[in-house]
Amino acid sequence: MAGRFLSELKRRNVIRVGGVYLVTAWALFGIARTIFEVLSFPKWSSQLLLVLLALGLPIAVIIAWAFERAPEGGVRRTEAPPEDAPPLTFRWFDGALLAAIGGVLVITVLQATGVFAGGARVPLLPSEEKSVAVLPFASFSTRPEMEFFADGLTEEVINSLAKVEDLKVAGRTSAFYFKGKNEDLREIGKKLGVAHVVEGSVRHDGDRLRVTAQLIKVSDGFHLWSETFDRDMSDAFVIQTEIAEAVAEALKAELKAGDRPTRASRRNPEAYELELTSRAQLRHLGLAQLTAAHEGFKRLIELEPNNPEGYAGLAQASALLVQHHLQGDFTPTIREAEAAIAKALELDPKSASAYIARGWVNRMKFIRASCQSCEGVATAAFKRAADLEPRNPEALSLYGADISVARPAEAITYLRRALAIDPLDKIAQTYLAEALAATGDFAAAERQFRTAAELFPDFIDTKQNLAGFLIVQGKLDEAEPWLRAAAQPGTDPSADLQLAHLYLNLGLRQDMATTVGRLKSSPVAAEVANAVILITEARYQELLARSHKLLAEPEPDPIWHAIGFSAAALAEDWEFAREQLLIIHPELFEPEPQVSPSAANEVVAAAFVIAQLGDKGQSRRILEEVLRVTEPSPGRWQAHARRIARMKAFAMLGDNERALAELRAAIDAGYRTLYDMDIFLRLDAYPMLAPLRSDPRFQAMIREIEADVAKKREALLARRRGTPPAQVASRAAA
CATH class of the missing domain: 3.40.50.10070 (TolB, N-terminal domain)
Structure with a gap:
């Protein structure tokens, strides 16, 4: 049946007509597109011509099937051959031509619909x-x-x-x-x-x-x-x-x-040169460039004390150095940065640069000093910058990045506005992927992450965020190369910390120790590395003693209030833990405690300490607020950290069934990191989970995570040994 149909295609010249049409249309389109570009025709002109030529092919083929040229020169309807007529031989050339026609049609359709595209593709924008x-x-x-x-x-x-x-x-x-x-x-x-x-x-x-x-x-x-x-x-x-x-x-x-x-x-030529040079150095974010920018802005202020850009630039450079590179003392540096921002806004109340610097400073205070109120200040500052300069892609992308997890739908709007102006903005490209993941659209998020990683191979944030995206899906072995690449330059201590955390969860203790050992770029980084080792080795009293010493300094780094609190809680020194809580979370002692969803796990630990101090009523109020602010909402993916915080809260409130349900949901969604990133403590070592430890269901879920992580560890080690992927897969299945 198929042979007679192919023979009929040849007899009616359908294949020949299709081939001739295809070659002619292809040549015509190539010539027309060149002419359209020279004459600056709009882009849709080429697209319209392509659609018309594509529609013409099936029309030409149908006409060739239905009609043929008569011997007298006219056109007549094609008649079916006699039943006893021998089929025409369908040679290889005919098959190749038919395959070429089909292949071109398929590729054209896929390219037109955007399904087929190679490599990192930047969306072509209408000019x-x-x-x-x-x-x-x-x-x-x-x-x-x-x-x-x-x-x-x-x-x-x-x-x-x-x-x-x-x-x-x-x-x-x-x-x-x-x-x-x-x-x-x-x-x-x-x-x-x-x-x-x-x-x-x-x-x-x-x-x-x-x-x-x-x-x-x-x-x-x-x-x-x-x-x-x-x-x-x-x-x-x-x-x-x-x-x-x-x-x-x-x-x-x-x-x-x-x-x-x-x-x-x-203008003063030296001042103008300093402003341009320092601002360009600030954009690079590297340690050497930020250091040079910091000195340049200081000199600019000396030359032009009424220039708000000098103060805003100095504040931003200071904040980036002290947080991203752990250079200098945090508290005095941030205090000086805030004074510079205030001066910039005094000189120009509508300085978007000053509001961007304020956003950076308060975001870093939230991360480093656990300042919950600073989170809202940072978001408001980035929003103000975007409102002041709605065509400034930096302001738009920073605001979108800031809210990418908390309010992903709004973030996507701002990030796409930034990309419409600045399509190769690496921050917007990376955090658009974060926002897409936060909505639960993991397929779109992964495409966006990989596009950004290919476009910006030197941007550490993209590698770190892509690794984090893979980790939350339980793909710990796939995340390791990305984190190793992010940590390789040795310029961002957070990349080394994240890599060490991954190795700890994979059970690769030696790799973790080696990675932590590299954290010696500053005294702060070295002390943090030491704290990680002490916690993972359960040497809590040593860590508590170290915390006491560092917190006795005139202006201690605020990170030690958080570390000291954790060390005191693990060592059961409740009074010292309370002292640190009053510094880092005074709002938790209010009759109506305020809780940021981003700090939910830290706040649950605070509620546990407050309960040990005898105030079980306040502890309950804090836990109920944690459960309220971490309640899943439509259109937003529930992060593992929030589910784990809810599990701890339910366990402390005596609701083991709901606690186990939260853990089950987290595991089903990809949770495989038993050691958390906050203090490198294993989940079943948390004291507030003592009521669950004897429950067989809890123990079974812990073993389930361990078994899956063991497979991921073996897959990673096998790749290091050069074992073929198929062999790795068969071993994992066995």
Whole structure:
């Protein structure tokens, strides 16, 4: 039956007609697309032509099947062959041609629907005629720091152009993604959704500055405008505005009076160079760059004491150094940063930079000092920055990142707004994945995580967050390479801590000890590493003694109040634990205790201590508030940490059935980390879970986790030995 059908396809010339149509349409589309690009036709023109040509193929094939050319030259309906007619031979060439037709059709459909795409794909954005990206200006100076100056000048031109309401300007992060990459301008235009780019160079020689800039149409490479500025360094501040005005004029944007870039006045050339250079260094987030930025902003304040950007930059650089790199003493550093923010807002109450710095500082106080009220202050500050500058992708992405777990739906809106302006913003790309995961859409989250990881291979946060995403699904062995890559540069102590935590859960104690041993970048990091070792070895009295010593210092690091509380609770020194609680969680002693869902596990431990001190009524009120704020809600995935906090709370309230139900739900959702990240303590070692330890169901669930983790450990070790994946899988199944 199939052979006769194929023979009939050949007899009626269906295959030949399909092949000829396919080759002709393909060639026609290629020529038309080139012409459309040269003439700057809108993108939908090519898409419409492709759809029309694709629709024409089945029409041509149907006509070929139904009609044939008669001997006299006319067209007649094709007649069926006689029953005794021998079938035509269906040769390999006919089969290959038929397969090619089908293959092209399938690939075209998959590409059109977005199902088929290779590698990390940046969504191609529709380009508008009045749209531009400012690519990083090249530095032709011998001084290394002038590269940061060139970056800063580029950013200032972007900022000036962004003030033009009718002009779409690609964000800084996206533009700088192409720094040092010899990529075709047309591809850059497609990825950023812009029709034009500005390229330039900076040469600095003594007091003279030469800036060359040109505006290029990406579709054909035509230069719409170019100019060279030979000026004194004191005129550098003016050049950025002149470039922005010239670009806007060349694009004939409809400028309102208030939208035109403000004509800048002269500034102290050293101050202007410091501001641009320090801001560019601040963006890099590395230890060396942040240190240089910190010193640069201090010098800027000396030269221009009424410049709010200097104070805002100093505050942000200080906060990032003391938290991300554990450099310096936390309490005095944060106090100085807050004073700098206050000064910046005094000089300019609408400084988005100052509100961004306030957001960073309070987020870090929440993490490091367990300041629950600081969480809300941080969120409000990031929101204020986004409201002040709704076209500032940094403000939009930082606010979206801040609320990505607590309010994922709102976060997705802000992060996508940021990506519409700055499609290659690594923070927005990474935290969009976090927000998608928080809604429970794990498939979309994983695609987004992997896209971000491929786009930004050097961004540690993406690797850490992707690893965390895999860990919550129970894929501990798959998370290890990502965390190892994040920790490899040795620039972020949190990556080493997270990797050590993973090794501890995998039962790889030697790997954990080696990783913790690397935490010696600062005295704070070294002490934290020592605390981890003491807890995992159950040497609680030693840790308590160390806490007493460090907390006796004039301005102790606030992290030791939290560690001291945990050590005291484990060593059953209830009074000392209470002293630390009054410092880190005074709100828990109020008649109506306030609880942040992010700190639920820490608050449950506080409720346990308060109960041991005899105030069982207040302990109950705290536990009931924990259960209220961690209640699952529609549209948001329930994190394992919240389920574990609820399990502990139910156990303390005597409701073992609901406690076990929470643990069961967590295991079914991928919970495999018996040792928590808070204090590296194993779940069944928590004193408030004593009522559950003898329950066979609790013991069975613990064994279930251990058995699955053992498989993950073997899979990881087998990969290290080079064992084939199939062999690993068969062993795991056995």
